[in-house]
Amino acid sequence: MENITENTTTPIISIRNLRKNYGDKQVLKGVNLEIYPGQVIGYIGPNGAGKSTTVKILIGLIEDFEGDVLMYNKSIKDDIVAIKSQIGYVPENAEIYDVLTPLEYLDFVGKLYGMDEEDIATRALKLLTAFGIGLNANQRMDTFSKGMKQKVLLISGIIHNPKIIILDEPLSGLDANAVIMVKELISLMAKEGKTIFYCSHMMDVVEKVSDRILLINNGEIVADGSFEQLKAGGDQTLEKIFAKLTGKEEGNTDAADVMNALN
Amino acid sequence: MLNKYIIKFILLFKGLYNSFGINPNQLEIILSTKLKMDDRRPNKYNQFKGGKKKETKNSSLLIMLFLAVMGLFITIFIAFFKQPFLGHTIYFSIFMIMLAFTLISDFTSVLIDTKDNYIILPRPVNDRTFSVARILHIGIHISKMAFAIAICGILYSFIFEGVISGLVFLLETLIATVLSIFLVNITYLVVLKITSPQKFKDFISYFQIAFSVLILVAYYILPRLISKSTIESIEIQNITLIGFVPSFWLASLHEVAINFKNATLSTNLYAALAVLAPIISLYLVVKVLAKGFNQKLASISSSGSDADNTATEIKAANTSFMNKIASLIAPDPIENAGFKISWLLSARYRDFKVKVYPSFAFVPVYFVYFGFIGKRGNLAESWNKLMEGNMYILLLYLSSFVLTTVLQHISMTDKYKAAWIYFTTPHQQPGKILGGMFKAVIVKYYLPFYIIITIFSITFWGFSVINDVILSFMIGIIYGLLVALFQVKGLPFSQPMVVQKGGKIFVSMLILSIPVGLGFLHNFAVKWEIVIWIAALIMSVLAWVSFNQYRKETWNTLELAD
Numbered sequence: 001m002e003n004i005t006e007n008t009t010t011p012i013i014s015i016r017n018l019r020k021n022y023g024d025k026q027v028l029k030g031v032n033l034e035i036y037p038g039q040v041i042g043y044i045g046p047n048g049a050g051k052s053t054t055v056k057i058l059i060g061l062i063e064d065f066e067g068d069v070l071m072y073n074k075s076i077k078d079d080i081v082a083i084k085s086q087i088g089y090v091p092e093n094a095e096i097y098d099v100l101t102p103l104e105y106l107d108f109v110g111k112l113y114g115m116d117e118e119d120i121a122t123r124a125l126k127l128l129t130a131f132g133i134g135l136n137a138n139q140r141m142d143t144f145s146k147g148m149k150q151k152v153l154l155i156s157g158i159i160h161n162p163k164i165i166i167l168d169e170p171l172s173g174l175d176a177n178a179v180i181m182v183k184e185l186i187s188l189m190a191k192e193g194k195t196i197f198y199c200s201h202m203m204d205v206v207e208k209v210s211d212r213i214l215l216i217n218n219g220e221i222v223a224d225g226s227f228e229q230l231k232a233g234g235d236q237t238l239e240k241i242f243a244k245l246t247g248k249e250e251g252n253t254d255a256a257d258v259m260n261a262l263n
Numbered sequence: 264m265l266n267k268y269i270i271k272f273i274l275l276f277k278g279l280y281n282s283f284g285i286n287p288n289q290l291e292i293i294l295s296t297k298l299k300m301d302d303r304r305p306n307k308y309n310q311f312k313g314g315k316k317k318e319t320k321n322s323s324l325l326i327m328l329f330l331a332v333m334g335l336f337i338t339i340f341i342a343f344f345k346q347p348f349l350g351h352t353i354y355f356s357i358f359m360i361m362l363a364f365t366l367i368s369d370f371t372s373v374l375i376d377t378k379d380n381y382i383i384l385p386r387p388v389n390d391r392t393f394s395v396a397r398i399l400h401i402g403i404h405i406s407k408m409a410f411a412i413a414i415c416g417i418l419y420s421f422i423f424e425g426v427i428s429g430l431v432f433l434l435e436t437l438i439a440t441v442l443s444i445f446l447v448n449i450t451y452l453v454v455l456k457i458t459s460p461q462k463f464k465d466f467i468s469y470f471q472i473a474f475s476v477l478i479l480v481a482y483y484i485l486p487r488l489i490s491k492s493t494i495e496s497i498e499i500q501n502i503t504l505i506g507f508v509p510s511f512w513l514a515s516l517h518e519v520a521i522n523f524k525n526a527t528l529s530t531n532l533y534a535a536l537a538v539l540a541p542i543i544s545l546y547l548v549v550k551v552l553a554k555g556f557n558q559k560l561a562s563i564s565s566s567g568s569d570a571d572n573t574a575t576e577i578k579a580a581n582t583s584f585m586n587k588i589a590s591l592i593a594p595d596p597i598e599n600a601g602f603k604i605s606w607l608l609s610a611r612y613r614d615f616k617v618k619v620y621p622s623f624a625f626v627p628v629y630f631v632y633f634g635f636i637g638k639r640g641n642l643a644e645s646w647n648k649l650m651e652g653n654m655y656i657l658l659l660y661l662s663s664f665v666l667t668t669v670l671q672h673i674s675m676t677d678k679y680k681a682a683w684i685y686f687t688t689p690h691q692q693p694g695k696i697l698g699g700m701f702k703a704v705i706v707k708y709y710l711p712f713y714i715i716i717t718i719f720s721i722t723f724w725g726f727s728v729i730n731d732v733i734l735s736f737m738i739g740i741i742y743g744l745l746v747a748l749f750q751v752k753g754l755p756f757s758q759p760m761v762v763q764k765g766g767k768i769f770v771s772m773l774i775l776s777i778p779v780g781l782g783f784l785h786n787f788a789v790k791w792e793i794v795i796w797i798a799a800l801i802m803s804v805l806a807w808v809s810f811n812q813y814r815k816e817t818w819n820t821l822e823l824a825d
Contacts, residue, residue: 059385085387095381097296099303104296111292112386140303 012037012072012164012195013058019066020053027053029219030067037163040186040196042210044203044238046246050219051199052092055168058197059089071164085113088162092169092199094149098141102128102152105141106159113160120159127155131178146173154182158189165189166197171205183209207238217246265324266298269403286392293383293396294403298323301404323404326365327411333361334412338419347522348499351514355439358412359510360477362443365408367450368471409440424521431520435513438541442509445544468613475621479628512537582607588706593699597690598814601699605673605755606707612676612756622668623712626661630654653789655720655728659735660782662716666709666743673704674753675760682757693754694816700755701747701813709739730795734785737802742778744809749774752821 013035020028028050035041045051056062057069060080069076071083097105103124110120128134131151141149150173157165167186171179186196186209200206206213207227215223222245223230227238235241248254270291277287302322337357344350383393413436421429454466505511506529515533519526526534585606593602609615685696713736720728749770788794 061380061384081387081389084385087385089385091381091385093381095378097300097378097382099300100296104299108292108296109382109386112289112383112388114288114387 009036010073011035011070013197014070014073015054015067016070017067018054018057018069020050020057020062027219028057028065031216031219031221033214033221033224035195035197037195038190038193039212040190040198040210042206042213043197043199043216044201044206044213044242045216049216049246051216052168054216055166055197055199059087059166060084085160086163088157088160088165090153090157090165090167090170092172094146094153094173096141096149096153096156098144098149101138101140102133102155103137105152106156109156110159115160123159124155127159128152131155131181147175147178150174151178162194164195164197166199168199169201170198171200171202179205203238203242213238215242215245222246265407266295266302269298270295273399280395283395284389284391285395286389289388289392290396290399293388293392294399297396297400298403323407327407330361330365330408330411331414334358335415337412338415341416342419342423344494346495346498347518348511348514349494349497351435351517352499352505352508352510353494354416355435355510355513356508358416358436359439359443359446361412362405362409362440363446363450364470364474364477366405366443366447367467368474405440405444409436409443428517428521431517435516435537438516438537439510439513441541441545445541445548448548464613468617469620471617472620475617476624476628479621479624506533509537509540512540589699589703592706593702595695595699597692597695598699598702601696601755602703603699604696605700605703608676608756609669609673609703609707612678614677614760615672615675615756619669619672619708623665625664625668626658626712626716629661629664630658653786655716655724656731656735656782656786656789658716658720659713659732660739660778660785662709662712662735663739663742663778665712666704666739667746669704669708670701670743670746670751673700673755674751674758676756676758677760679757679759682754685754685757692815693818693821694814696754697747697751697816698810698814701744701810705740705743709743713739727792730792730799731785731789734795734799734802735782737799737806738778738781738785740806741802741809742774744806744813745774745777746771748809748813748816754821 011034013033015031015033015035018028018031019026031050031054043051043054053062057065058076060076060083063077063080071086074083076083097108100108103121106124106128107117107120110124111117125134125137128137128151131154133148133151136144136148141152144152150170154170157167157170171182174182183205186198190196190211196209198206198210210227212226213223213230214221223241230238230241233241233244235244273294274287274291280287280290302324304322337354340353340357341350344353379393379397413432417429417432417436420432424432455463458466499505499511499514512533515530516537518530519534585603589599589602589606593599609619685693690696713732717728717732720732785795785798788798
């Protein structure tokens with residue numbers, strides 16, 4: 001992957017007319033995007049809008065899609081393995097081999113990225129300590145809380161120091177201090193030129209950490225811009241913008257239905 | 264240690280892997296991690312220890328040891344039955360069944376594990392490395408199991424029957440292994456064809472249950488029902504349709520190898536079939552079945568995305584029966600809730616079903632064991648003697664095993680944390696939930712069993728058994744209530760799996776002595792019909808009082824999970 005070079009003026013990820021069907025259901029209906037190095041993309045949308053499918057295509061889990069996805073100007077279909085070595089991924093669900101200890105798990109992941117055993121051990125221990133679970137480094141994870149597992153997952157997504165980081169609900173289960181730490185980490189990594197693709201339902205966090213927000217609804221990008229640009233439409237919070245663009249303009253309609261059901 | 268040598272052996276072919284585009288370093292780390300996880304995975308053979316989720320180590324070795332002991336037992340067939348075809352046909356029939364059952368019940372979870380999709384596939388691992396690692400992992404697992412079952416047979420053949428016989432035995436083992444894999448593959452495909460991917464995991468649970476019952480039957484009944492002389496008198500080659508049994512082909516191969524000059528044409532043909540069958544089945548697995556198989560497996564794992572979310576629909580008809588019964592016998596709202604939650608969760612939690620359902624087989628198995636085993640004469644004579652006595656009483660009392668097994672497990676599950684709901688809802692008397700739970704257990708598990716046994720008893724012993732049925736049923740309920748009062752200290756599915764403490768084992772023995780003692784008294788008094796009727800009435804009142812006592816359980820007497 002040494003031949004991959006980056007330039008802040010050329011997109012690091014280009015998505016062109018991306019389409020994906022599951023049977024008769026069209027999940028992505030021609031998504032077009034250009035993402036540049038150092039950007040923190042907040043990727044939001046209602047359930048079933050196509051977020052997970054987009055992420056799965058970007059990390060190479062779904063290969064049968066229509067359109068093009070280029071990373072470093074190379075189609076991911078041509079050499080997905082080389083591209084994967086530059087990506088860090090943290091999945092939405094705490095999918096982890098929990099019969100292993102954090103150190104064993106991180107050793108496994110690090111080696112899949114071709115890292116040296118000693119480097120993995122040193123870096124893993126530093127990261128585990130930084131996340132506050134250094135003392136649990138040699139305990140099996142099947143007794144860990146959701147938050148502790150999430151921390152290990154986060155570490156496994158960045159242990160190889162990737163250039164592109166795809167985070168799918170990374171704050172799930174984390175305590176307040178860890179949330180603050182991850183938010184700061186995202187900003188620092190972006191400053192270092194890393195590209196962050198951040199999927200979440202937590203609007204307030206997306207609003208704060210992202211310098212560009214993409215809103216997908218029914219398989220189409222319906223909003224693309226910084227929070228300030230999106231605010232120009234008149235709505236002052238991302239929640240309101242989200243509700244408006246996803247057809248819930250009267251944001252309280254569902255809540256009113258719930259109240260009616262209770263009365 | 265064993266895993267280390269296996270990995271070393273596999274990595275001897277590094278050059279070959281490189282030439283095929285497989286990354287040997289990644290292959291090594293994936294395989295070693297997977298084998299390490301296999302050793303830590305709870306399995307079919309250690310799950311009945313009832314252990315708290317303590318760290319499992321050397322799980323594979325434990326399975327291998329268990330299978331080796333089973334292998335030792337079945338080696339008896341080749342050691343003692345020297346007639347042509349007989350020993351090898353029986354040995355390899357059992358070998359293939361054991362291997363196939365072990366693979367289905369213990370390795371399916373590995374096969375359909377979707378974690379790899381999120382842990383390995385997003386990393387820079389190419390498809391070939393990933394696929395080869397998966398195939399080798401499955402191959403290593405199967406080889407370990409097959410080797411463990413066959414090791415005693417192999418050693419016996421080499422030591423007592425000579426090198427040629429030993430080598431042929433090795434070949435037979437290899438063929439039997441391939442055919443077992445084929446069998447498993449076909450089973451999976453058939454199941455996936457007739458059921459939805461979501462139900463596939465349920466099927467595996469039922470398979471585990473069937474396996475437990477099979478082991479139970481094999482352990483208690485077969486060795487005592489079938490004598491050596493009965494088996495020796497079988498001329499296996501003359502049995503109709505024996506030519507369709509793969510293990511007979513293997514026995515034929517053995518016959519041809521050690522007794523070539525006397526082999527008949529049909530024996531030669533079956534031996535040829537033994538050699539051709541694995542080749543044909545491998546071809547079918549790789550070229551025809553694998554594609555559909557992988558697609559089906561993918562469909563099991565593709566839930567939870569934008570794609571499907573096809574929830575398991577519960578038909579109203581499935582729950583309307585339960586609703587009717589619940590409102591009839593548990594009208595109190597809290598008791599009703601306890602009844603329904605116990606009824607529904609016991610049907611849907613796999614860990615509960617796997618632990619409890621095999622006990623349903625205990626009753627008929629023990630009945631056959633006590634009724635027939637050790638009796639002189641043939642089966643018909645034993646049956647006649649059985650009819651003359653009061654053996655139905657034993658059958659009736661054995662049914663309480665079902666009740667106690669269900670009760671001992673109804674408060675336990677891996678998903679016990681969901682029980683927070685009990686503790687946040689405003690009810691003073693958890694005994695009402697327990698009462699509902701107890702009623703659900705009686706109606707759902709004890710009563711159907713009892714009805715079947717009653718019909719069986721009335722059919723063979725006549726209507727005079729009715730008072731015995733009522734008395735034993737009430738004693739069963741009292742026994743169940745004592746178990747519930749002293750041993751089940753948790754609300755339905757609210758506690759983690761725990762090891763029974765020494766004190767509790769003593770208590771359970773003490774409680775068990777009550778139905779045993781009363782059962783003996785019952786057996787003694789059976790000829791005085793009026794005594795049995797009076798006893799039945801007394802026990803009914805006692806059962807009612809005990810139930811009301813149980814219904815008054817308070818939060819203080821309950822054991823709460825962390």
